[in-house]
Amino acid sequence: KAGVTQTPRYLIKTRGQQVTLSCSPISGHRSVSWYQQTPGQGLQFLFEYFSETQRNKGNFPGRFSGRQFSNSRSEMNVSTLELGDSALYLCASSSSGSLSTDTQYFGPGTRLTVL
């Protein structure tokens, strides 16, 4: 089975712009979660989607949003980029999403740099 894929792998934007990141989960996985990783704050949970519905959200401003499509692929969007949004954005998928013991498998991440 192919793993979690994320595109693009690297992105450079300027302040004020917006960006969309994409994540394709492992085939058959229906839950997709997003995390932000920075040197200062570490790994922080952004949101989780299951069956096209956001069912959990971390403590991030409304500039961060996401969605999930019927094929379980997910996108996250960051509007009005700030320098502090520079980070590695990781997507993770898990199988049913109904079992809390499901293991999350991560993609390679998208490294966003905001200038």
Next chain:
Amino acid sequence: AQKITQTQPGMFVQEKEAVTLDCTYDTSDPSYGLFWYKQPSSGEMIFLIYQGSYDQQNATEGRYSLNFQKARKSANLVISASQLGDSAMYFCAMRELNTGFQKLVFGTGTRLLVSP
């Protein structure tokens, strides 16, 4: 609130030796899962091992084992027979199972360096 603490910013070990990476946790949920992930410099988080709070035995996966001490709220990762390829960041993470959500809370990580 759930919290994961990894007190070792960096660890050094020689090839073929065993190493223990520490992880302590705090949660008010009696039902939780503990995970360890490895993150090489490429950035991808690689799942290593899982331990459930009600599991009677310590988890093992190949060269990885988890020393789970529930009363002490610790879940240390033991890597036996270290290899050069084990050099990476290691993260301990926890999920509170009663929420039904997939959210993981991570520790700050331990950077492991394996020397020849």
